[in-house]
Amino acid sequence: MTEVDLPEPPWRRRSKKTRRxxxxxxxxxxxxxxxxxxxxxxxLSMRRIAEELDTGPASLYAHVSGKEELLDLVLDRVIGEIExxxxxxxxxxxxxxxxxxxxxxxxxxxxxxxxxxxxxxxTGVNVLRSAEWLIGLLRGAGLPDRVxxxxxxxxALVVGAYVFEESVExxxxxxxxxxxxxxxMLNLPPDLFPHITSMGTALFEGGADERFEFLIDVFVAGxxxxxxRDQTP
Amino acid sequence: MTEVDLPEPPWRRRSKKTRRxxxxxxxxxxxxxxxxxxxxxxxLSMRRIAEELDTGPASLYAHVSGKEELLDLVLDRVIGEIExxxxxxxxxxxxxxxxxxxxxxxxxxxxxxxxxxxxxxxTGVNVLRSAEWLIGLLRGAGLPDRVxxxxxxxxALVVGAYVFEESVExxxxxxxxxxxxxxxMLNLPPDLFPHITSMGTALFEGGADERFEFLIDVFVAGxxxxxxRDQTP
DNA sequence: TTCGTTAGTAGAACAGTGTTCGTTTATACG
DNA sequence: CGTATAAACGAACACTGTTCTACTAACGAA
Numbered sequence: 001m002t003e004v005d006l007p008e009p010p011w012r013r014r015s016k017k018t019r020r021x022x023x024x025x026x027x028x029x030x031x032x033x034x035x036x037x038x039x040x041x042x043x044l045s046m047r048r049i050a051e052e053l054d055t056g057p058a059s060l061y062a063h064v065s066g067k068e069e070l071l072d073l074v075l076d077r078v079i080g081e082i083e084x085x086x087x088x089x090x091x092x093x094x095x096x097x098x099x100x101x102x103x104x105x106x107x108x109x110x111x112x113x114x115x116x117x118x119x120x121x122x123t124g125v126n127v128l129r130s131a132e133w134l135i136g137l138l139r140g141a142g143l144p145d146r147v148x149x150x151x152x153x154x155x156a157l158v159v160g161a162y163v164f165e166e167s168v169e170x171x172x173x174x175x176x177x178x179x180x181x182x183x184x185m186l187n188l189p190p191d192l193f194p195h196i197t198s199m200g201t202a203l204f205e206g207g208a209d210e211r212f213e214f215l216i217d218v219f220v221a222g223x224x225x226x227x228x229r230d231q232t233p
Numbered sequence: 234m235t236e237v238d239l240p241e242p243p244w245r246r247r248s249k250k251t252r253r254x255x256x257x258x259x260x261x262x263x264x265x266x267x268x269x270x271x272x273x274x275x276x277l278s279m280r281r282i283a284e285e286l287d288t289g290p291a292s293l294y295a296h297v298s299g300k301e302e303l304l305d306l307v308l309d310r311v312i313g314e315i316e317x318x319x320x321x322x323x324x325x326x327x328x329x330x331x332x333x334x335x336x337x338x339x340x341x342x343x344x345x346x347x348x349x350x351x352x353x354x355x356t357g358v359n360v361l362r363s364a365e366w367l368i369g370l371l372r373g374a375g376l377p378d379r380v381x382x383x384x385x386x387x388x389a390l391v392v393g394a395y396v397f398e399e400s401v402e403x404x405x406x407x408x409x410x411x412x413x414x415x416x417x418m419l420n421l422p423p424d425l426f427p428h429i430t431s432m433g434t435a436l437f438e439g440g441a442d443e444r445f446e447f448l449i450d451v452f453v454a455g456x457x458x459x460x461x462r463d464q465t466p
Numbered sequence: 467t468t469c470g471t472t473a474g475t476a477g478a479a480c481a482g483t484g485t486t487c488g489t490t491t492a493t494a495c496g
Numbered sequence: 497c498g499t500a501t502a503a504a505c506g507a508a509c510a511c512t513g514t515t516c517t518a519c520t521a522a523c524g525a526a
Binding site: 066076118119120121122123128129131136137139145146147148149150152153154157158160161162164165167168169172181184185188192193194195196199203205206212214215217218219220221222223224225 | 354360366368369372383390392397414418421422426447448
């Protein structure tokens with residue numbers, strides 16, 4: 001007799017699931033991050049996470065107070081990937097750049113995660129440790145407290161904003177979109193936009209790395225100049 | 234006989250509304266902006282706008298392709314409020330700051346509108362005119378094309394990110410939240426966070442204006458330094 | 467004026483979101 | 497073992513942006 005492949009009866013499926021799979025916060029955060037890596041932030045929903053964990057969305061709320069807290073945790077988890085050297089105040093400028101590059105590197109590794117870093121009060125342990133490192137470096141270098149205090153916060157803001165913009169540009173990096181935008185700008189009315197149109201393709205030169213390096217160059221040179229001014233009565 | 238106030242019969246109400254109120258894009262944008270002013274960006278939905286216009290949300294789609302386009306239009310409408318002087322290349326540094334202050338001023342006047350400015354490809358006429366002004370100024374001042382091209386974009390990014398962060402802080406500006414955050418940071422473990430804890434309240438000094446002025450000071454000084462370097466072979 | 471076409475509006479519905487609430491299940495503790 | 501607590505579950509809520517179809521209004525030509 002031919003063996004017949006019957007669907008398993010529903011009453012039998014239950015026995016496989018008697019043991020509840022235990023959730024914990026770290027697991028939720030890791031799954032959330034994986035979803036962001038694959039689908040971007042807009043692909044992340046509580047249901048999506050629950051689906052991956054084979055549970056229901058309501059179960060997540062036993063471990064996080066809501067989506068906002070979850071995003072805090074995910075961001076902090078990412079910033080924890082930053083690797084920083086021993087602070088060397090004699091080389092503070094190069095080290096501020098290294099700090100910024102590290103911030104960019106870890107965020108870039110996770111799609112559009114940088115979007116979460118914006119407009120958020122820094123409370124995670126890794127986020128704070130990163131700030132601590134920078135503040136320690138700048139104090140060691142003898143920069144005025146006012147400069148140190150501001151730089152700690154504004155540095156993260158500038159890097160996060162840049163990396164977020166970069167992630168948007170990467171998402172729209174197909175040659176068609178790029179050509180369309182460039183075409184649009186280069187064909188603006190020259191009487192209204194003489195400088196944009198005459199600059200032409202120079203507006204679009206340099207890649208993301210170069211632009212980022214320029215930005216942190218400007219930031220660090222500016223810090224140095226303002227700090228020097230602050231120290232000259 | 235006492236006059237009786239009867240509800241108007243339903244068949245009679247229709248006659249008042251035979252004339253359809255005509256929507257147009259500008260009206261939609263203005264209403265959207267007013268809702269943002271009063272309720273913030275999270276208070277803005279297509280239904281909310283339609284409610285204010287006494288129509289249905291589907292009607293909006295005859296005038297805008299979707300919410301994203303609407304937000305583009307709202308932002309451009311806001312940036313149109315910027316007032317800029319005649320460019321004077323001899324004073325380019327002060328004028329870059331004036332440009333940044335104007336950007337901040339108009340965005341600050343509209344709650345958390347700055348959030349929309351982030352991660353957005355600049356295509357609105359006012360956004361482009363603002364960039365055109367800045368680029369024209371910097372070219373007039375003889376800055377290298379590379380510097381000009383980067384500064385146009387990064388300037389807007391820095392200002393937008395700052396103003397957005399500022400709007401978040403203003404939304405959380407009640408003394409209780411502020412005290413809670415300060416308390417949290419000042420009571421971190423000193424062995425892990427020696428610099429943050431020893432800086433103490435210096436971390437929270439200065440208001441938003443001062444921090445913004447610091448940021449644009451750094452940005453402009455940095456631009457000047459990098460530009461000077463670029464011009465020295 | 468009438469009629470046909472086009473553009474705009476309206477309403478229902480779809481697919482999705484974050485979250486709450488009450489119930490059930492599992493775990494921890496005495 | 498019994499009780500209390502914590503975690504998980506499922507249904508439902510209130511809301512979102514958008515699409516689709518039908519209706520209405522406006523416009524232009526005859």
